[in-house]
Amino acid sequence: MAEMHDGKYRVPGQDDEDDLEHLLLQGVTLQQETQPDDPPRILSPEEDDDEEEVSSSSDVQGALGLYAEAAQDMATASVELGLGRHFACADFCNQATEKAAQSVSLLRFGRRSTYNHDLRALGALIGAPVEIQDEMDILSPFHPEAFYADTPPEEADAVINAEQASSYIQSARKVMRWAKTIVLA
Numbered sequence: 001m002a003e004m005h006d007g008k009y010r011v012p013g014q015d016d017e018d019d020l021e022h023l024l025l026q027g028v029t030l031q032q033e034t035q036p037d038d039p040p041r042i043l044s045p046e047e048d049d050d051e052e053e054v055s056s057s058s059d060v061q062g063a064l065g066l067y068a069e070a071a072q073d074m075a076t077a078s079v080e081l082g083l084g085r086h087f088a089c090a091d092f093c094n095q096a097t098e099k100a101a102q103s104v105s106l107l108r109f110g111r112r113s114t115y116n117h118d119l120r121a122l123g124a125l126i127g128a129p130v131e132i133q134d135e136m137d138i139l140s141p142f143h144p145e146a147f148y149a150d151t152p153p154e155e156a157d158a159v160i161n162a163e164q165a166s167s168y169i170q171s172a173r174k175v176m177r178w179a180k181t182i183v184l185a
Contacts, residue, residue, distance in 0.1 A: 057110030063103040067183045070099035074176060077169055086165040087156035090142040093172035094119070097139050100179035101126055107183055117143040132178045135171040142168070 077092035097119055104126045105113040115122040119136035128136065141147060151159055160168075 058108065059106040059110050063107040063183050066099050066106060067103040067179060070096045070103065070176060070179070073099060074169070074172060077172065081162065081165050081169065084162070085157055086160035086162060087142070087147070089165040090139070090160055090168045091144055091147075093168040094139045094142040096172050097136055097175045098122065100176050100183075101128065101136065103183045104128075104179050117146055128175075128178065132175055135174045138171045139168060139175075 073092045073096035077089045077096060080086075080089040080092060101119070101122050102112045105111065108126060113122060113125045115125060117140065119140045120133045123133035123136040147156065
């Protein structure tokens with residue numbers, strides 16, 4: 001692979017490998033910027049600590065796929081709101097939030113995190129900030145298993161009004177935006 005220095009291309013030699021090895025032994029890492037034409041950025045160990053941690057067993061493809069499913073659920077939630085199916089809207093918000101959080105888990109840990117439909121607890125497991133955990137907590141009651149324990153299915157849409165359902169979409173979108181900064185980074 002050729003490098004360009006002072007407008008001229010040259011083939012890297014042993015000296016370059018020694019320099020790279022020396023930097024790596026000092027704890028310096030290479031970080032690729034978002035622009036594909038930019039050269040890799042060298043981070044000091046202190047700067048590297050500020051970057052999002054991704055496990056070596058990270059499941060990037062799984063995380064991207066699951067985040068895409070979460071985005072589809074958000075679209076469906078909006079359709080359900082428009083149809084006046086308020087519980088279905090809240091349920092899809094709950095599902096989108098869970099999938100977005102699990103996509104972060106796949107990226108960070110290489111697996112989905114085990115939880116019991118308590119979205120706040122899931123947020124804590126994956127390292128979500130408290131304000132995101134708060135938004136997740138708002139949506140926890142709308143897992144069908146929990147919701148139908150106290151509300152008959154035929155009454156579900158009457159229990160949630162359009163304004164409430166709209167606020168659930170806003171909560172889910174906040175979680176989605178947070179997860180997007182991690183999964184699509």
